[in-house]
Amino acid sequence: MTDGGATLTAAEAAFLVAAADTIIPADELSPSGSQCGVVDFIDRELAGPYGQGVRLYRDGPIVKGKKEHGYQLGLAPRDFFRIGIEAADDWTRATYQKNFAELDEAGRQAALTAMETGKAAFENFNAREFFEALIAIVMEGFFADPIHGGNRDGAGWKMVGYPGLPADYRATIEPNRGKRLDIVPRGIADRR
């Protein structure tokens, strides 16, 4: 499932595999999230500059703002997910007596729904904010260019019909206006 290991602990990887496979379950449209490399993607992103909080203003004072102030925690994404995953597992253990990864699919769906709708009350962490960050990074892993470790074999792109690169439609835009373009998607690594 994951060759991971750049920064994620085993417990974090287990949580993320379970989350990615609940958000993107395997079916006739694509393999599951983790089968598509989503957890490898997250591992690499959180280990790299993004995870370390590059391009994030982190100075204090850290004050809880209005919703319209956007992200105000000042935590770099690596720390955000460390604390968030721990808080989520604490909550599922308190609520369902199991870590999130140990729940069956219906249980994982119920737990994620509770986080999404704000019904889950994590201790010292905002469940809804955690859910939004989680679904965002899972989607990035499913749809980003395969060079980043996710979207294996262009699975996310194939599911929607996004053709990837080279993205030169100078000759096709006119003849293909209103007509489906059936081509196998290629990524950056295929075009180098």
Next chain:
Amino acid sequence: MVTRLKETDAVVIGIGWTGSILALELAKAGLNVVGLERGAARRPDKDFATPEIRDELTYAVRQKLVQDPAVETFTMRHESGETALPIRRFGAFLPGMGLGGAGTIWNGLTWRFLPFDHQLRSRIEARYGKSAIPVDMTIADWQMSYDELEPFYERFEKLCGTSGKAGNLRGTRIDGGNIFEGPRQSDYPNRPLTQSQAGALFERAAKSLGYHPYPTPASTISAAYTNPEGAVMGACEYCGHCDRFGCAVNAKASPNASVLPILLQDRHFTLRADSFVTQIVYDKASRKATAVRYVDMNTGQEFEQPAGLIALCSYTFSNTRLMLLSGIGTPYDPQTMTGAVGKNYCYQVTAPQHLFFADEEINPFMATGAHAMNIDDFNGDNFDHEGLGFFGGALIFAGPTHGRPIMGRALPPGTPRWGRAWKQATAQWYNHSFSIHASGASYAHRGNYLDLDPTYRDRLGRPLLRMTYNFRDNDRKLSAYVAEKASGLAKAMNPTVMGPAQPRRGDFDVAPYQSTHNTGGTIMGADPKTSVVNRYLQSWDADNLFILGASVFPQNPAHPPTGAVGALAYWAAQAITTRYLKSPGKLVSA
């Protein structure tokens, strides 16, 4: 320890659109010009090369070419009296940083403003009465008419090679162009781009309702082109990687593609990149800006560059912030309505609506950033505002700017956001949807302004700029009205599913992307008490200081601002090179 450098003729702060245009005009006039750019010295052949540049994650999601908020961000509050908090990640708007500035990462929308927009206050008063404008609506006329600026609009379009279709050629209205535009002396340099399926659907619907659709004036150009400066551009590939990206084929006009190839060869011009300006040194007694202080961001060394002429050409926010940090002019006070620096900060009032068509293949990925069909029927004063309770209007348009799948996956209302049902809906609708947009004017309000934050600081320890901003009564009423008109158009396209109209109802939110059309703060005017620059964009407080960019707009019309930003750069450059250099001093007496 500040190292004082040898005096030069001119310093230009910020090498984006306005800075590169002005620097080239000054260099042509024989001045030795130093260009200070706070970000990196990007080169298209190296930094915007395919395939790496067409990477949604790196450039669109992680915003590699956008201003780095860890270096400098802004704080936001909705009203005076609240505590502002820092924008920790950019979302609502994306200022540029690095050689080319926001001009590197724009979409190429190259409008002229309407003649009405240039004379806003006097036209409204003439049509609706002297007392029609609310006291809190601090809108003002521009200091030059559309006709006066027309040759400079044209010059910027020729620099960009803009693709489009004239709708008013020397007073003759032309169907298929924007018949509401002011008279043009010449057509666009290039023919319109090839239309998208979404554009075709919008055009048909708009015609059926008696409106006047026209293609976006696009500086993502339809054919290879050599501009008057000699810069060579390619034809657009419709790759769908414009906003947030550099262009790999030089088809999107930008300082990097259109000006810098010439400017960087000019022996009169010296570029200093990674040079973050901290202050304009101001001598109040002589009313002159004498030098510019900056920090080399690689070494941390501080320099002072004396110059005869100083041009502030950074983004709207940085222009205002540098004036405040340098103590030039009087900061605006919303209570007393005195002072002018930071006044009339305006934005854009946007209202998108998602549409879904079971039987139409949209191919959203075959697109450019400037690829829509538009109507001006509800823009400016092109419709009667009597009894509506607001002034201004919106540009209404449709046509995808990209099909990048991390960020572009709209779904019908009520669809789950994950799981099997989400997958099915995403697979079903990705290629079958697009949005209709109403991009509305933002008129100045007494309570919307910019000043220095008392708490939060940038990487060099200087106060961040604080934005006090919210949507006001005019914005909300305007937004509700134009969103309804857009919905009418949407209905006429006969979609299978129509998402809800989303007029601006709540408070300004820094997270979801809305527009990088931020204006005001150093506005032009006829009175030094209520404006920062005169009609030639010369500071009222220092004759040798000029301020270029959308920071001089008294308010923001509905059309995107870059065409006017470029036109004003040429307008100021001409005043400087033909008048100021011959006889330095005030170009306008007040």
